[in-house]
Amino acid sequence: MGRSRSSVTHGAALMLLFITCRECTGFTVDPPEDLVIFDPGHLGHLEIRWSPPARLINKTECPKHYQLEYFSTYKGGWTAIRTPGRSYSAQFDLMKDIRVKVFTLLSGPCTNGTMVKSKSYTELVQKPLSTGVEGTRVKDFICVFHKMENMECKWGRSAKMPATSQQNLYFWHKQLEHAEECPEYIISGGVRIGCNFTGKVLPDFTDINFCINGSSAEGALKPTFISLQIQNHVKPGATEKLYLRTAPDTQLELHWECPVGSVPEHCLEWEVEHSQEGPDGKIASQQILTQQKSLTLPLIHDDERNCFRVRSQLHKYCVDKSYWSEWSRPNCYPEMKEVTPEPEWDMVRVYVYIAVAITAMLVLSLCLGTMIKVRSSRPEKKQDPLHTTLLVRNSVLRKAEA
Structure with a gap:
């Protein structure tokens, strides 16, 4: 129990000493200036830049650091980093507000060796672009990395999407100098519904940014921005x-x-x-x-x-x-035994055979009827007198011989 009270007392003393030293310097630090957000066209991977406060530009003997805080819409919270540089790149959702704060941190002989943070900060809030026909963003954007060999992304069309509209997909990652268009679109009913990345190598464990935009007779479509890592979409x-x-x-x-x-x-x-x-x-x-x-x-x-x-x-x-x-x-x-079905008559063939037989009988009957008519229509031939005489003679001779 005594050790615990001693530790608390010692910690409080150090905190008081830090506050006292900070106040005894009589030195205050201004926040950074000229905070801007630069979009290099990487579909959400933005560059944040700022300048040191004017009063510290010529104070080279005192190391200057900066604390950058930005709201990550993908993580749903604030992210803070400390850097001696005056720029930083971060991933943002371009369909939502971009919120950035920067503080100045100063240490060295100017502050008696203590770290002093500016009481105020420079803040920048950037609203998303408002261009595009309302209600025309794509829906249900899904990417599947089949067998870790072929990446396929598909999307759905909103109910307000003009029938004549055509959509385009662009993507970017850190190994590309600039954004590229889909190498092979998936088309259904004459419209683009997805992109096939067959033969296109996409890096894993790296943010890949997508943008689906387009145009129609009514105007530009609302762009949709998505960022993902392909190893989390394997099937x-x-x-x-x-x-x-x-x-x-x-x-x-x-x-x-x-x-x-x-x-x-x-x-x-x-x-x-x-x-x-x-x-x-x-x-x-x-x-x-x-x-x-x-x-x-x-x-x-x-x-x-x-x-x-x-x-x-x-x-x-x-x-x-x-x-x-x-x-x-x-x-x-146990396995299901396959039962061989008993052979059944092919009724179609039976019907064909019957039809052929009936046709043959009809044809035969018609032919016989025609032959009978032809014979009955012929005139009877008259007996030749000489022929009759020969027949009688032959008959008499056969009787005499008998």
Whole structure:
């Protein structure tokens, strides 16, 4: 208890000494001047610049530092940094207010070796641009980094978007000198709904800034600004090989292989869905999280059907967030036996055969009728007298011989 009071007393004494020394210098520090925010066209990565207070320009013997505070709309709070420089670059959401404060910090012989901070600060609040037709910003902007190989971003059109409008996507990151346009647009119904970055290398763990703007017959569209890091938007591929077998000790052993793609195996975690169907047809399901590529479960009832499927995502030790992959095809025990269906008559063919037979019979009957008509219409031939005489003679001779 005595030590605690002693520590408090000692700390209070040091604080009092600091205040006294600060007051005994009789030196006050002015805040910085000429605070400006410069936009180099990097879609939200802005440069903040300022000048030292006029009274300190010629005081080279005293080190000058600055404390910059800015409100980060992405983090939802203030960020403070101290720097000896007179400029700083930071990421901002250009669709919201930009708020910046700068203090002066002075130390050295001018302040008897103590750090003195200006009581006031220079502040700048910059409003977002108000240009563009109201209600024309895109909605539901989503980017998916498929298998860590292909980045795809899509967006939706607002209800107030003019039908004739066309949208453009631009992006920038620190490895680019200036913003670039989408390398390959995704088009549906004649309008652009997304961008495919196939073959375009985007760096991970780096802010990538996007801007979707456009034009229409009614005027320019409201621009939309987004900033993200691609490693937080990975969607692994679906697991293709899932194996299931029974072990001698009445257990089910499940194991699987990693999905195809460039996702590091050590970054994957798995969710296994286990469904049990009882004799009564009722199904009970459970989800099991694991960082292993195998799972062993007891086989309690032989008359139950057990089915499994697997999906994966990147765990929190590698990225801040991730998308789940699609489910694998289910694997069940016991397996469903495929029943070969009995052959059935192809009724279409039967109908065709019947139609052909009927047509053939009609054609044949028509042909026979025509032949009969032709024969009946021919005139009867008259018997040749010589021919008749020969026939009678031959008949008489045959009788005589007999």
